[in-house]
Amino acid sequence: MAAGAASGGSAKSDTYAEARTWLLLPAWAVLGIFVLAPVLMMLVYSFLTKEFRGGVIWDFSFAAYDQFFCNRGLFGDEPCSIEWTYINIFWRSIWQAGAATLLSLVIGFPTAYFIATRPEKVRPIWVFLITIPYWVNLLIRTVSMKFMLRDQGPLNDFLISTGLIDTPIHIVNTNFAVQLGLFYSYLPFMVLPIYASVERYNFNLSEAAADLYASKWVTLRRILLPAVKPGVIAGCILVFVPSLGSFLAPDLLGGAKNFMIGSLIEEQFKGNAGNWPFGAAASMILLTMVLIILLIFARQQAKAEKGTG
Amino acid sequence: MSDKDTIAVDVRDAVKRYGDFTALQRISLSIYDNEFFTLLGPSGCGKTTLLRMIAGFEDVTEGAIFLFGDEIEKLPPNKRPVNTVFQNYALFPHMTVTENVGFGLEMRGKSKSEARQRAGEMLELVQLSQFADRKPAQLSGGQQQRVALARALAPQPKVLLLDEPLSALDLKLRQAMRFELKELQRETGITFIFVTHDQEEALTMSDRIAVMSAGKLQQLGEAKEIYERPHNMFVADFIGETNLLEVSVDKIADGRAICHLGGGHELTCNEVPGVGVGSKVHMSVRPERLFLSDEPTESESLKGQVRDNIFVGTDIQTIIDLADGPQMIVRTSNSDRGNKRIFEPGAQAYVNMEQEAARLLVD
């Protein structure tokens, strides 16, 4: 979704140049107050002291970051050694998001390619079919997925009735269930940018390669793939980034064992038990990771755009 | 014909810069009332920029533009009594043909019924009355073109600007529209300023032509003058086909210049201000003003060897290498074959030209 819009497009004309400040003012105000200011406030909160019933005390402190990275022993008086608990949760999130991305790529690439090689008139219909589920409530989709995959759910019923298995396969509350949920949540983000770049690809190049004795699969690997690489990278980023901070799929499909960043953050703000500065700090770390990935990605896209003219 | 006493549009020292890039370099020209005036040049020469400055879509960086004596370069487009026919017509897709044609009148405060009535008259003028209630997308390219014309003429502008209006049409239609446009200009008596990159279009329709290149005015004059007496290399090369020969001027006497063109060949032609003895310049000779013969004739004759003949429909082009000199192209009309001989490749022949055919160019 962000792929085509990465540069924001160019200004088409300057007809309304003198009014642009007034036209942009409402957007600046609303987004500034309700998105930008809150993120900055979150940064501030991550350096405050926690209050035990939720909320903060306005005392400057590194405690939240210290808790995240440092293990200071049972009584909190030992020198800092690396605390692995939260790093492991982040690491598991990265791993899960990566696996979901790979799964999306393996299924999404052939799909995107297939759609892009349909006759021009029916392509929008295929794209529409792929995107419809995305617009269905994520919560409902995740619940549906959980319902499907249960031990006594339709999937196991179906597999048993066909005689493929005798006893239900446990899928819910496994890593795989979470990956499947994430894949299901963000698949259109993989398909759309790849579709867009395959559609732009000049198939004369493949013909030229075939003419020069390359087989189909060699042509795919040596000619097509390098040409559509920006689309593939865009797709991977667009699946990976939201997967990393997702909450619903790990919470509903993963259970307590498969805790991810989203659940860790959510817990800090639940009821009176939470630790707001720590939640803010974890959010800041997640946000920083995401912004770094997006920045590298934007640089690469800009370079690729320059390269292709 | 144009009325040379009244100046419709007067462009004075107009400059247009976009940042570091200069699109128009100090252009001054006067366009007379009732004239069919053409801005001709290759793409990027600044002709459309100049037209859009007159229309009000581009600011004037420096200089001034007058419309019948009133300074207008600071006015927004909706305050200028000029109308434009856009290259892609820009017909409002969500309005009917009548609504399109009546739009300008409505904006000028005319009532809806008045606008409709006048739009009906305009559609009659361009013979599209039966399409009044259609949407633009339901019309052919030629019909859209005429709606655009009717829309621009409906508010009775003092000057009509046409931005390559024929370029989207196919060849046959384009040729028919040239004639129609010229007629329309005569009937309405409105000054037309026409922008095109097509020299044939310019030559057939215009009272006067301004040839532009690289943001500069290259030559301004009537069609015949520009074709037969091009001022510089660019104009000679851009308009029609020509032989451009490198020459050095040996001597000037009695208004005639004797020029050398390598290989010992010599040619005499009219002197041109700005080209003195000893200057190395180019000479333009139109290929249709040359003819071939076995023997030298009384006119200027240059000896050479025929390399090839190329059949191009109405003409035959003969490529001939002058002995130790440059190559030239001679054009012989097919209808003329009874009088003029065609030489086979390899044959020796003389290239002959009339006295006025060669023209010295200021580079």
Added chain:
Amino acid sequence: MARGKNDIKSFPGFLPMTILCLVILYAPLVVVTIYSLNDSNSITNWEGISFRWYADVFTGPESEKFKIAAWNSFTIAIIAATVSTTIATLAATAMVRGGRFRLRTVSFGLISLPLMVPEIVTAVATLIFFNSIGFTRGYLTILMAHIAFCIPFAYMPISARMQGIEDSYEQAAMDLYATKRQAFTKILMPLMLPGIISGYILAFIISLDDFIITNFVKGAGVETLPTAIFGSVKQGIKPNIMAISTMLLAVSIIMVTISYFVSKSDNTK
């Protein structure tokens, strides 16, 4: 044009992959729809078709809760979509028709910020923000948060549409004596309409569907449909939840389909 074995574009296995992809995407939705019609108290056993769980949503013991949640969800979605579409239309006009200017990149970054920041982070940040300025959480806080994050979703189709409209239409209007305001209202707006409608619909769906941000900023006692559903699901999936989910699913699909056909209708042709 025959597609033979020599067609260099087609690869064996890509069609089955596409079908697998669609099956994975649609199977859960289809299954939930089917089971919402199950005439049984248990979700596991199939006991024939009935609409009793749909009736239960409207008249059952939880109906009051769902009614209030639905009212909250739909009023918030309508207001948020209306406000954010208006803001997005103005912003798109400045961005696409406002020439080059220094704050253009910054403005674009700000508009797309809600798409770049992970939703959970936006949720935390918004909660902290309202807390820090002492604003009591409730209906209003949900509404304000929704307006903000719906802006980019409304902005995208609107600006894409505006990019596609040649500026010569407005120039022609001004050449024919229209003022800038008239060129905007009489020419640009009518041509923009499909983009604005589809932007509105997308914003509406995004607001209607949002769970994470709403869950953080809703405060005690105020529920929207997704938060109410989540609360119920935590105790286990019940048949009435499947009925309500199916209805919500239908609303989304109908709206997206409308949006698709509206944006496909090209009124410039």
